[in-house]
Amino acid sequence: xxxxxxxxxxxxxxxxxxxLLRCNYSSSxxxxxxxxxxxxxQGLQLLLKYTTGATLVKGINGFEAEFKKSETSFHLTKPxxxxxxxxxxxxxxxxxxxxxxxxxxxxxxxxxxxxx
Amino acid sequence: GAGVSxxxxxxxxEKGKDVELRCDPxxxxxxxxxxxxxxxxxxxxLIYFQGNSAPDxxxxxxDRFSAERTGGSVxxxxxxxxxxxxxxxxxxxxxxxxxxNSPLHFGNGTRLTVT
Numbered sequence: 001x002x003x004x005x006x007x008x009x010x011x012x013x014x015x016x017x018x019x020l021l022r023c024n025y026s027s028s029x030x031x032x033x034x035x036x037x038x039x040x041x042q043g044l045q046l047l048l049k050y051t052t053g054a055t056l057v058k059g060i061n062g063f064e065a066e067f068k069k070s071e072t073s074f075h076l077t078k079p080x081x082x083x084x085x086x087x088x089x090x091x092x093x094x095x096x097x098x099x100x101x102x103x104x105x106x107x108x109x110x111x112x113x114x115x116x
Numbered sequence: 117g118a119g120v121s122x123x124x125x126x127x128x129x130e131k132g133k134d135v136e137l138r139c140d141p142x143x144x145x146x147x148x149x150x151x152x153x154x155x156x157x158x159x160x161x162l163i164y165f166q167g168n169s170a171p172d173x174x175x176x177x178x179d180r181f182s183a184e185r186t187g188g189s190v191x192x193x194x195x196x197x198x199x200x201x202x203x204x205x206x207x208x209x210x211x212x213x214x215x216x217n218s219p220l221h222f223g224n225g226t227r228l229t230v231t
Contacts, residue, residue: 034219043120043207043222090159103149103172104220106159 002027006091006107014115019063019078021110023091026072031093033074034104035065038088047089050074061085086114118142120223122208128229129198137193137226141210148191149211149220150183154204162206165191198230 007022025031032051036044048059055067061084065076074091091107121140129135141148150162161175165185176182180198185191195202205225212218 036222041224043209043224044220045222046219049219092159103161103164103175104159105161106151108158 004107010111012113013081019081021076023074031095034092036090081114122223126227134196139191139208145210147211149209151207152204200230203230
């Protein structure tokens with residue numbers, strides 16, 4: 001079965017430092033890939049997605065992610081962390097194919113802490 | 117415009133009682149999803165509705181859980197004979213179409229506490 005692994009349930013960075021949140025998926029056929037962010041007491045918000053085309057995708061709030069097929073990875077990065085980036089981040093996938101009902105399979109989430 | 121609306125935002129119930137959670141999707145969105153977010157369990161898919169098609173119920177954890185979507189709009193998730201392990205945040209999401217070309221829009225969730 002398709003699965004998503006996010007390495008590190010908690011990541012702490014200093015304000016202004018690089019943010020790197022790791023995500024790996026398990027399937028021989030690359031799925032559609034997503035990153036969502038969840039702020040406290042709110043629902044999830046789409047940061048970015050990869051479907052086809054350029055493997056480096058840019059999202060909102062200065063985040064970007066690169067799809068690497070050889071590594072089955074879709075890591076999320078931001079060059080300079082801001083205090084407002086503190087939130088929980090979820091990597092998610094949905095398999096390609098006509099039988100896909102559209103459900104997202106989520107990773108366990110990574111809580112990003114930004115220290116002043 | 118309005119986003120996905122869920123009610124109630126918080127629900128405390130006694131073990132053994134039934135609860136109903138409501139979701140109002142974004143107008144015009146044909147796809148509707150329910151997810152459960154538990155501490156240590158991440159986000160679990162529960163059920164998916166798409167237009168008039170039969171729903172994908174493959175994520176419902178037991179027969180105590182059911183959901184319906186009336187008129188292709190509002191959805192209700194019902195949990196019968198609640199158990200303490202049902203305590204979680206229940207998230208609803210909707211989208212225009214297949215999610216690879218239409219992102220999911222999530223509500224703020226209903227936090228269910230079973231005492």
